[in-house]
Amino acid sequence: MKKTLRFVPLFACLTLLASCGGESTNTSNTGASSSQDTTVDFDTTQEITPLTRDTNSGTREAFFGHIDLEDAASDDSLLTTSASVVASNGDMISNLATDEYAIGYFSFDSITSATDEGVKVVSFEGVTPSEDTIVSGEYSLTRHFNYIVRNDFGGDSVKETIVDAFVAYMGTAEGLNIIQTNGGVVDPETINNAPTWAEISANYPGISDDHSDVTINFGGSTSVEEIARQLSASFSTLAGNFIAHHDHTGSGAAYSGTQGDDAGTLDIGFLSREFNDSEVPAENTSGVICTDAVIIGVNEANPLTNITADQCHNIYALDGTIDTWDDILG
Amino acid sequence: MTLKSLNNEAIFEKKKRFRERVKDFFSVTSTYIFSSFTLIALIAIIVFIFSRGYSTLSWDFITGDYNPTTYVIRTDTESDADRLDNTFDYTPREGEYFSSLWGIGFMDEENNVGEKIVIISYVDPNANINNIVDADNNPFTIEAGTTVNSALLYNDEGRVSIRIDKGAQEVAKRFDECPYILQMSLTTGGDGIRGSFISTLYMIGITMVIALPLGISAAIYLGVYAKENKITKMLRNMIDMISGIPSIIFGLVGGIIFLPIVGGNGNLISGSLTMAFMILPLIIKTTQESIKTIPKSLSDASLALGASQTQTTFKVILPNSLPGILTSALLGISRVIGESAALIYTSGVAILDTVSPTQGSATLAVHIWSLMSGETQNYEASCAISIIILIIILVLSIIIKLISFITERKKRRRG
Amino acid sequence: MQSDIIKQARIEIQRKSALNAEKKKRKDKIVRLFFFFITCICSLIIVIVAGFIIIKGLTPFFKIYTENGHTGSMSFSYFFTGLQFNHGYDQETGTFMYGVGFLVVNTLYINLISYIISIPTSILTSLFIARIAPKPLKKIISTGVDLLASIPSVIFGMFGLGVIVPLVRSIGRAMGLAGTSGISLLAGAIILALMSMPTMISVMVTSLNAIDESQIKASLALGASKTQTNFKIALKNAKSGIFAGIILGIGRALGEATAVTMVTGSPIYGITANPFDPTVTLTTQMLLAIGEATPNSLNYDARFSAGLVLLVIIILINFLLNNIKDIVCSIDRKPSKAIIFLKQLFTNFRNPCYDLKKLK
Numbered sequence A: 001m002k003k004t005l006r007f008v009p010l011f012a013c014l015t016l017l018a019s020c021g022g023e024s025t026n027t028s029n030t031g032a033s034s035s036q037d038t039t040v041d042f043d044t045t046q047e048i049t050p051l052t053r054d055t056n057s058g059t060r061e062a063f064f065g066h067i068d069l070e071d072a073a074s075d076d077s078l079l080t081t082s083a084s085v086v087a088s089n090g091d092m093i094s095n096l097a098t099d100e101y102a103i104g105y106f107s108f109d110s111i112t113s114a115t116d117e118g119v120k121v122v123s124f125e126g127v128t129p130s131e132d133t134i135v136s137g138e139y140s141l142t143r144h145f146n147y148i149v150r151n152d153f154g155g156d157s158v159k160e161t162i163v164d165a166f167v168a169y170m171g172t173a174e175g176l177n178i179i180q181t182n183g184g185v186v187d188p189e190t191i192n193n194a195p196t197w198a199e200i201s202a203n204y205p206g207i208s209d210d211h212s213d214v215t216i217n218f219g220g221s222t223s224v225e226e227i228a229r230q231l232s233a234s235f236s237t238l239a240g241n242f243i244a245h246h247d248h249t250g251s252g253a254a255y256s257g258t259q260g261d262d263a264g265t266l267d268i269g270f271l272s273r274e275f276n277d278s279e280v281p282a283e284n285t286s287g288v289i290c291t292d293a294v295i296i297g298v299n300e301a302n303p304l305t306n307i308t309a310d311q312c313h314n315i316y317a318l319d320g321t322i323d324t325w326d327d328i329l330g
Numbered sequence B: 001m002t003l004k005s006l007n008n009e010a011i012f013e014k015k016k017r018f019r020e021r022v023k024d025f026f027s028v029t030s031t032y033i034f035s036s037f038t039l040i041a042l043i044a045i046i047v048f049i050f051s052r053g054y055s056t057l058s059w060d061f062i063t064g065d066y067n068p069t070t071y072v073i074r075t076d077t078e079s080d081a082d083r084l085d086n087t088f089d090y091t092p093r094e095g096e097y098f099s100s101l102w103g104i105g106f107m108d109e110e111n112n113v114g115e116k117i118v119i120i121s122y123v124d125p126n127a128n129i130n131n132i133v134d135a136d137n138n139p140f141t142i143e144a145g146t147t148v149n150s151a152l153l154y155n156d157e158g159r160v161s162i163r164i165d166k167g168a169q170e171v172a173k174r175f176d177e178c179p180y181i182l183q184m185s186l187t188t189g190g191d192g193i194r195g196s197f198i199s200t201l202y203m204i205g206i207t208m209v210i211a212l213p214l215g216i217s218a219a220i221y222l223g224v225y226a227k228e229n230k231i232t233k234m235l236r237n238m239i240d241m242i243s244g245i246p247s248i249i250f251g252l253v254g255g256i257i258f259l260p261i262v263g264g265n266g267n268l269i270s271g272s273l274t275m276a277f278m279i280l281p282l283i284i285k286t287t288q289e290s291i292k293t294i295p296k297s298l299s300d301a302s303l304a305l306g307a308s309q310t311q312t313t314f315k316v317i318l319p320n321s322l323p324g325i326l327t328s329a330l331l332g333i334s335r336v337i338g339e340s341a342a343l344i345y346t347s348g349v350a351i352l353d354t355v356s357p358t359q360g361s362a363t364l365a366v367h368i369w370s371l372m373s374g375e376t377q378n379y380e381a382s383c384a385i386s387i388i389i390l391i392i393i394l395v396l397s398i399i400i401k402l403i404s405f406i407t408e409r410k411k412r413r414r415g
Numbered sequence C: 001m002q003s004d005i006i007k008q009a010r011i012e013i014q015r016k017s018a019l020n021a022e023k024k025k026r027k028d029k030i031v032r033l034f035f036f037f038i039t040c041i042c043s044l045i046i047v048i049v050a051g052f053i054i055i056k057g058l059t060p061f062f063k064i065y066t067e068n069g070h071t072g073s074m075s076f077s078y079f080f081t082g083l084q085f086n087h088g089y090d091q092e093t094g095t096f097m098y099g100v101g102f103l104v105v106n107t108l109y110i111n112l113i114s115y116i117i118s119i120p121t122s123i124l125t126s127l128f129i130a131r132i133a134p135k136p137l138k139k140i141i142s143t144g145v146d147l148l149a150s151i152p153s154v155i156f157g158m159f160g161l162g163v164i165v166p167l168v169r170s171i172g173r174a175m176g177l178a179g180t181s182g183i184s185l186l187a188g189a190i191i192l193a194l195m196s197m198p199t200m201i202s203v204m205v206t207s208l209n210a211i212d213e214s215q216i217k218a219s220l221a222l223g224a225s226k227t228q229t230n231f232k233i234a235l236k237n238a239k240s241g242i243f244a245g246i247i248l249g250i251g252r253a254l255g256e257a258t259a260v261t262m263v264t265g266s267p268i269y270g271i272t273a274n275p276f277d278p279t280v281t282l283t284t285q286m287l288l289a290i291g292e293a294t295p296n297s298l299n300y301d302a303r304f305s306a307g308l309v310l311l312v313i314i315i316l317i318n319f320l321l322n323n324i325k326d327i328v329c330s331i332d333r334k335p336s337k338a339i340i341f342l343k344q345l346f347t348n349f350r351n352p353c354y355d356l357k358k359l360k
Helices: A002-028 A058-066 A089-098 A108-117 A131-136 A157-169 A173-181 A188-193 A197-203 A225-238 A252-258 A309-316 A325-329 B003-053 B059-063 B168-177 B194-225 B230-242 B247-262 B268-292 B296-304 B309-320 B322-338 B341-346 B364-372 B379-414 C002-062 C076-081 C101-132 C135-149 C153-174 C185-209 C213-221 C226-237 C239-254 C258-264 C282-287 C298-329 C337-350 C354-359
Strands: A049-052 A102-107 A119-124 A142-149 A215-220 A243-247 A268-271 A286-299 B069-075 B096-099 B104-110 B116-123 B147-155 B158-161 B180-188 C065-067 C070-074
Touching: A049 A089, A049 A309, A058 A102, A058 A286, A058 A309, A089 A102, A089 A108, A089 A119, A089 A286, A102 A108, A108 A119, A108 A286, A131 A286, A142 A157, A142 A252, A157 A197, A157 A215, A157 A225, A157 A268, A173 A188, A173 A197, A173 A225, A173 A286, A173 B147, A173 B158, A173 B180, A188 B158, A215 A225, A215 A252, A225 A243, A225 A268, A225 B069, A225 B147, A225 B180, A252 A268, B003 B379, B003 C101, B003 C135, B003 C153, B003 C185, B003 C226, B059 B194, B059 B379, B096 B116, B096 B168, B104 B168, B147 B168, B194 B230, B194 B268, B194 B309, B194 B322, B194 B364, B194 C002, B230 B268, B230 C002, B247 B268, B247 B341, B247 C002, B247 C282, B247 C298, B268 B322, B268 B341, B268 C002, B296 B309, B309 B322, B309 C002, B322 B364, B322 B379, B341 B364, B364 B379, B364 C153, B379 C135, B379 C153, C002 C070, C002 C298, C070 C298, C076 C101, C101 C135, C101 C185, C101 C226, C101 C239, C101 C282, C101 C298, C135 C185, C153 C185, C153 C258, C185 C239, C185 C258, C213 C226, C226 C239, C239 C298, C258 C282, C282 C298
Parallel strands: A049 A102, A215 A243, A215 A268
Antiparallel strands: A102 A286, A119 A286, A142 A268, A142 A286, B069 B180, B096 B104, B104 B116, B116 B147, B147 B158, B147 B180, C065 C070
16 A cells, blocks of 8 residues: 555646646647747748648649649649648648748649638739739739539439539529638629529429439538538538538549549539549530639738749759758748 | 785675675566556556546547538518517627627537537527528427537628638628528537437447357367367368468458458458458467366266266256357457457448448447547547447456356355 | 068158258358358458559559650659659650659658557556556546547548647747647657557556466565566566557558648658658658549559559568567577577666676
């Protein structure tokens, strides 16, 4: 008993120590971790860590297309060796928030969560990205969000009607409102003049019948995933409560899942880039949803405010000339 | 022996004792330091998980759907009911923004991945929301606590698309400008784990149905029937080798074998088959151990009384090794609950609300994986799910220890 | 007459019981064959798994793939020496370049660091649990360690992201490496150590509990202190169990995928030298970018090749360690002359009064 008593205070100290360790990380993980380190001076001699998405990403293709690195979009070996791959926009943002010497790119529809977490938006070629500059075309790193649908439903006319109606819904005022709320860039005038769902629903007879046994498969780009989920959730209530199944693995899966090699696995695919040469959609099965932009971001502590296409090229290319922050910030 | 050499020896002895005491001291302190590292790590893990997940854990969390329920509502312009025109005398709370045209209060909040959302925080009893209908044209009552996902309003001049991400103040301002709703989507609930929980139960059930008979039969053969020759040794070695293979390789191979049959990203059945492969050595070994502890005299007596080997096996050996079989089943269950790498390949990472064995769905461990490696890391929900998993595993271990304790007692009583 | 009937009845009964015995024997044989059959199926699993991995892992070297406009199979030389998993297409040799050389080096590096952390800790902790801790504490810690052993790996990964990564981040910053974000090889090594320790500890504690008490009592009676007894007698006697525990723990650490993926990041190139940099190992590469890999594409099949390399490494290390265990733990083998010489050298170096001792 005496021996046990001897160990009890030791045990208690250990427990306190351990719980301190467990608890203290509670505050340091809500994205405020970077604020603890803003007192650290930004060391410009550090190497730049370029962050990129994987080769399936449409955002990557859009970004590299604008900085003269089209071939690197599907080939990792043309990238600089210090690059690191992240899996999604959210991953990109959390990495930028914790690593002061990183630079990366993400989609405009994640811009509010980015600025909340401590990521600084860098202007491109002197233009700050905002809805106005994107709509007007001044901000040049833009791309369209596109969709593609299955061209062969195997005779399932119910699914075909629902999918056609969904495509029309994306063009109504309500659909455009949802797209805009979730970060897509839509011209306010277009919303004002678009038809309402009530006006066009008559074109799709039987759309509001009970469809709770119908599953529609959505997939494709992860940048469009949030928009797609919200659209399908709202549209489902208007179209008989069909089940919307989302499996977003990248823009590459959109064409192959609807009309390409894996045709039939997806009913509607979304892309965050244009169709490339090997993807030729059938007539009337594809179109534009909205505009989007690619935003370049750095950590809050980074003094960089503007970057040019040429500088981006030299950061990301294998034979690029920019390696440390000194080379850019001078 | 000269005096000098005796003196030298004494000094040498003292030095040696001192050196040894120092060595002992170092050994003892290093033992304590390293053991405390282990203890600190164990306690830190438990504290971390419980402190982060406790608040999210609730009955709704366990039984709720993962996808939130969406209501799409609008102002009904076709019915005869005119929109009410009450005025309100309400002082909004701190952080709440009140629309006096409607009688609804909005507030900014954070959801559990840290994203900013706007919720309806207050609905006045006299609010002007009498002519709101949902998608099926049934009257809809707006309630406090729902999240506003999107809102498209209009007034006589045109449509106003509300930027929800600008915050509750902006929302309230716009609501003050427009008396009609073209479409608004509200959501409640969501982030529940019922689907994953049911998939886990399915996974456990199907795996046990496949693995237990196979494992018990193999254990019976190896423990009762097998003669000690080269073939038996080879069989034993091969079964032991299975336990050394990492789980991700099982995932790859399971994917190659089962996915072409099952299609898509796999389903629960292909996942269970892969898991059954993985836990077979565990079941075989544990059952074999318990068969070994049955005294040979029992089976000999049964044979002497004229029973055939088959009857002895089924009527004497199996019932007596039941505790061991139960232990192996429980150990297998804890392995199934915790497995993630193999299941990512063979049963997919989709989180569903209605689960059927022929559909690929995430189990609890895979759910944690997809929460932590997705767009934003959701620590709270992951820790809550971990608490559930840990409690299940703890209960299973306690049951296993109880079983062995009771069997020991019975054996001692048996003498 | 009656005796005839009785005789006939007896013959009948004998015949029936003989038939019964025949039937029972046949049933026994069938049941035995049935169980044997099932055992063979169970043991075939390893053959199936190994077979698929070998076949699918070696296919990329021989099959012709057409991807991105290039045709060819996988390059053999780049596979072992390459520094990038997907290095594109080599126009000269007409092969795709997929490399796992750097993955092997990274895997061995991260495992080495984790063993440096976990092996001393497990040995000392199991010594503490088995011999030093008072009885009630012993039970509590044992149960705790058992619980740790059954925690799923995703939870360890989450703990790593939440606690270990910020810890490594602050250590790295304190050491002056300004660019560290915590996602690093060191964090992965710590998590691996945490995961393999409970397995090691439970086996070591079992073997420490099973040593011969008489040896301990004899040593204490001869005047050795408790600590000396613990270190020199108890540990030495439990050597084989300790080694078995180490081998088991190493096996677990080598195959771990999910927890490590969460905390080590995903750089695309190169051997990581600095433990504070992100790294990619065999197991994490197999889990990375799973969306890119469609079955029967080269990317998917290359993962099998990586899996094959992983299996070979595990088998090699197990084989090596088992042999070392046999050498170290065989008590009747006389130590070779070289070892005796080294020992003498060492004792001479440590103790200048050695000659005096020899006199005694």
